[in-house]
Amino acid sequence: MDKQAMTDALVSAKAAKGLTWETMASDIGVSPVWLASACLGMNSSPADTAKKITDYLELGEDVAKALEAFPTKIWDQAVPTDPLIYRLYEVVGVYGETLKEVIQEKFGDGIMSAIDFSMEVDKVEDPKGDRVLLTLNGKFLPYKTW
Known part of the structure; x- marks a missing residue:
């Protein structure tokens, strides 16, 4: 299968x-x-x-x-049209460079792991409309010099 x-x-x-x-x-x-x-x-x-x-x-x-079975992590490279998934692409498109700058300013030259990683999705009730709280928690991996 x-x-x-x-x-x-x-x-x-x-x-x-x-x-x-x-x-x-x-x-x-x-x-x-x-x-x-x-x-x-x-x-x-x-x-x-x-x-x-x-x-x-x-x-x-x-x-x-x-x-x-170990997966091959491949996804469609086209910009998705599903509104929720598109909005996540939009967040990364608009704030990706900002996140990179802030993360590297705080941690140094490196990346956030998607292997040593956890994520939570929470609902925050708000009188103006419920909010989605995404928590992405990844280990920082500094680039090495050699």
């Missing part, structure tokens, strides 16, 4: 059971963001966690093995 077929099976089972990533993650004992990413094929899962996920969704060993 490839990652796309795995994702189709996982997302279909999740929908059929009326589950949310939050509920599943809480029951399985993982982060909802990590769980969604693994189920969408962008991260691999340890074997024990893959079994928990597939047992929870009543899916077979073929799905568990696909969850364990």
Whole structure:
């Protein structure tokens, strides 16, 4: 089973059971963001966690093995048209250079890891309209000289 077929099976089972990533993650004992990413094929899962996920969704060993497989992290390079994803591209397009400047001013010449990394998505209630709070937490990796 490839990652796309795995994702189709996982997302279909999740929908059929009326589950949310939050509920599943809480029951399985993982982060909802990590769980969604693994189920969408962008991260691999340890074997024990893959079994928990597939047992929870009543899916077979073929799905568990696909969850364990190392992904090839490729995404569409075109600017997305989905409004939410487009807005994230817009944030990086407008503030990317600013973030780079501020991060490098605080830490030095380097990058934020997307490997030693975690992310949270929270809802902040506000009388003027609820807010989305994204927390990106990545280890700083300085560039070396040699």
